[in-house]
Amino acid sequence: MTVWHGGGRRIYMNEVGTRDGFQAESVFIPTEDKIAMVNALSRAGMNKVEVTAFVSPKVIPALRDAEAVMQGIERVPGVVYSALVPNLKGAERAMACGAGELNLVMSASESHNLANLRMTRDQSIDVLSQVVDAARSASVPVNISLSCVFGCPMEGDVPESDVFALCERFVGGMGVAGVTLCDTTGMAYPSQVRTLVSEFRARWPQTELTLHFHNTRGMGLSNVLAAIDAGADRFDASLGGIGGCPYAPGATGNVCTEEIVHALALMGYDTGVDLAKLIEASNRLPSLIGHDTPSQIVKAGRRLDLHPLPKDMDAIRERALGLKHGATA
Numbered sequence: 001m002t003v004w005h006g007g008g009r010r011i012y013m014n015e016v017g018t019r020d021g022f023q024a025e026s027v028f029i030p031t032e033d034k035i036a037m038v039n040a041l042s043r044a045g046m047n048k049v050e051v052t053a054f055v056s057p058k059v060i061p062a063l064r065d066a067e068a069v070m071q072g073i074e075r076v077p078g079v080v081y082s083a084l085v086p087n088l089k090g091a092e093r094a095m096a097c098g099a100g101e102l103n104l105v106m107s108a109s110e111s112h113n114l115a116n117l118r119m120t121r122d123q124s125i126d127v128l129s130q131v132v133d134a135a136r137s138a139s140v141p142v143n144i145s146l147s148c149v150f151g152c153p154m155e156g157d158v159p160e161s162d163v164f165a166l167c168e169r170f171v172g173g174m175g176v177a178g179v180t181l182c183d184t185t186g187m188a189y190p191s192q193v194r195t196l197v198s199e200f201r202a203r204w205p206q207t208e209l210t211l212h213f214h215n216t217r218g219m220g221l222s223n224v225l226a227a228i229d230a231g232a233d234r235f236d237a238s239l240g241g242i243g244g245c246p247y248a249p250g251a252t253g254n255v256c257t258e259e260i261v262h263a264l265a266l267m268g269y270d271t272g273v274d275l276a277k278l279i280e281a282s283n284r285l286p287s288l289i290g291h292d293t294p295s296q297i298v299k300a301g302r303r304l305d306l307h308p309l310p311k312d313m314d315a316i317r318e319r320a321l322g323l324k325h326g327a328t329a
Helices: 017-024 031-044 066-072 088-096 110-117 121-137 160-173 190-203 220-229 257-266 275-283 285-289 296-300 313-328
Strands: 012-015 048-053 080-084 101-107 142-147 178-182 208-212 234-237
Touching (some): 012 257, 017 031, 031 066, 031 275, 048 066, 088 101, 101 110, 101 121, 110 121, 110 142, 121 142, 121 160, 142 160, 142 208, 160 190, 178 190, 190 208, 190 220, 220 257, 257 275, 257 296, 275 285
Parallel strands (some): 012 048, 048 080, 080 101, 101 142, 142 178, 178 208, 208 234
16 A cells, blocks of 8 residues: 555544634634634544643743633534643643643744743753643643754754654653644655654654644645655644744645544545534634635635536537538538
């Protein structure tokens, strides 16, 4: 079996648009609309939804209603409701609201970590280790998202040794349940992705591995396929392809959930997602965020969303046949 023929292989889709996407928007999306969107994504069959982030409202005002959203959503059995938390205070807020997973974040690049989090990598590790301890005491799973694994916009390539040293700190040292390798600024390319995923799977075969790609340079889908070919089966994606990063000028956002689901379904993979419901949810986005989204599926439709015949098709056919008959007479 090759990557081109899924053969029913299960791929797990994690929605990050309600956090990674909404936080990048300039308008505040009403709480009830956020809740309705999470509920729609749950009913569409997403494996996991990163609902929100428990951060300072001064830092990310778009998510200042984190408690209300997390407490207001419907909990569909089998769906993991995750929340991004930057520190112990955020973790305590998230767990008090029933978050099913805590997603921690730091960068594999020292420069990006300082610019984005205002801490060195060692300082981030110290802060996040407190969160891991608190989550373990509460029996809440932890995932660590490592930013800029595939390249830093300030440093360039990030050494694989740095990436795997951080993975070892969190997996081997702290026992986190999952790791997400993030292409934060869209610098990843397929052969690089295949190498890193293969090496991770060889070192930590029992750890839940997720890939988080952006489509900044148009390689999002090709990177997903490269990761699948190397053994990955879990992917973050954002409804409509919304989202972005302040350190990626011209970024078009995360890989688009409906585009990835559409492509994988055509190749025979099982994502467990109802594409029609997903597209219906994506169609609601422009009215919420005030602008169009990058989603090509919303613009062009699915591959077999056919168009009606021209109204004068019978006349066209008769003329064509008449011309043919006249030519052979």
